[in-house]
Amino acid sequence: MTDAIDTAVLPRLDDSLYGIETRGVSAWFGDRKVLDRVSLSMTAGQVTALIGPSGCGKSTYLRILNRMHEMVRGASLSGEVLLAGTDVYAAGRRPADVRRRIGMVFQRPNPFPAMSIYDNVASGLKLAGIRTDREHRDHLVESSLQAAGLWQEVSNRLRSPGGSLSGGQQQRLCIARSLAVSPDVLLMDEPCSALDPTSTRRVEETIAELRGRLTIVIVTHNMQQAQRVSQSCAFFLASHDTPGRIVEAGPTDRLFGAPADQRTADYVNGRF
Ligand code: ADP
Numbered sequence: 001m002t003d004a005i006d007t008a009v010l011p012r013l014d015d016s017l018y019g020i021e022t023r024g025v026s027a028w029f030g031d032r033k034v035l036d037r038v039s040l041s042m043t044a045g046q047v048t049a050l051i052g053p054s055g056c057g058k059s060t061y062l063r064i065l066n067r068m069h070e071m072v073r074g075a076s077l078s079g080e081v082l083l084a085g086t087d088v089y090a091a092g093r094r095p096a097d098v099r100r101r102i103g104m105v106f107q108r109p110n111p112f113p114a115m116s117i118y119d120n121v122a123s124g125l126k127l128a129g130i131r132t133d134r135e136h137r138d139h140l141v142e143s144s145l146q147a148a149g150l151w152q153e154v155s156n157r158l159r160s161p162g163g164s165l166s167g168g169q170q171q172r173l174c175i176a177r178s179l180a181v182s183p184d185v186l187l188m189d190e191p192c193s194a195l196d197p198t199s200t201r202r203v204e205e206t207i208a209e210l211r212g213r214l215t216i217v218i219v220t221h222n223m224q225q226a227q228r229v230s231q232s233c234a235f236f237l238a239s240h241d242t243p244g245r246i247v248e249a250g251p252t253d254r255l256f257g258a259p260a261d262q263r264t265a266d267y268v269n270g271r272f
């Protein structure tokens with residue numbers, strides 16, 4: 001029995017593209033405010049890079065976008081997060097559904113090491129509660145591995161454990177796992193920080209391939225990487241007594257080539 005995927009809930013990769021936008025998002029851990037009225041529009045099908053020093057709230061911001069922030073004890077927020085024009089925090093909207101449409105890849109690749117490569121990718125479907133027959137599942141696993149740029153390397157060893165792959169391959173496996181459920185948005189929190197330069201390049205190539213197929217938001221400390229992969233960029237900054245704010249956002253070329261704010265200029269030129 002085939003359970004066709006409900007495309008109304010779960011658009012296919014090549015269907016509609018949805019951007020994501022925040023309006024006046026503030027965040028707290030306990031009574032400590034860590035983000036202050038962050039408004040940003042991340043264009044559908046493009047790559048937006050979030051840059052800024054450690055501790056300015058970039059990871060918190062990503063977790064707010066896909067409703068992971070509320071899983072942290074004592075965490076709260078205000079403001080709006082709009083996906084396809086509707087608030088992901090609207091009453092009645094289930095966090096699990098939001099997380100299915102907005103996937104996340106972390107700094108440390110986190111595949112299930114003992115689980116096969118195939119099952120790692122298919123686990124994304126299972127976790128999302130998507131039932132498929134074998135043929136459809138095979139197709140989704142292959143197309144996700146293709147999209148993550150890993151298919152050629154693993155097509156003859158799909159039953160090998162995820163943990164047998166190199167760090168860079170594991171990261172692309174995690175990308176494939178996220179893609180299997182056809183998310184609208186992929187959030188990447190320093191996805192290359194733990195990788196060597198060659199693996200970093202491969203992940204960047206994957207990001208370039210995915211451009212135009214879904215909306216990507218990437219946090220990076222690597223200014224060259226931000227310029228290579230992103231079309232838009234937002235510079236976050238916090239200080240000991242000021243919560244994280246966006247200093248400046250805009251086209252990546254402009255932010256790096258002609259920053260409007262001196263602090264942006266200092267940061268992108270490594271004077272921070
Ligand atoms: P970035 O990703 O830019 O380095 P984070 O979003 O991780 O910044 O952190 C923003 C601020 O929130 C930091 O001051 C950090 O110490 C604080 N913070 C992050 N996570 C938690 C948490 N789970 N509990 C309390 N404070 C936190």
Ligand code: MG
Binds near residue numbers: 058059060189
């Ligand atoms: Mg972080």
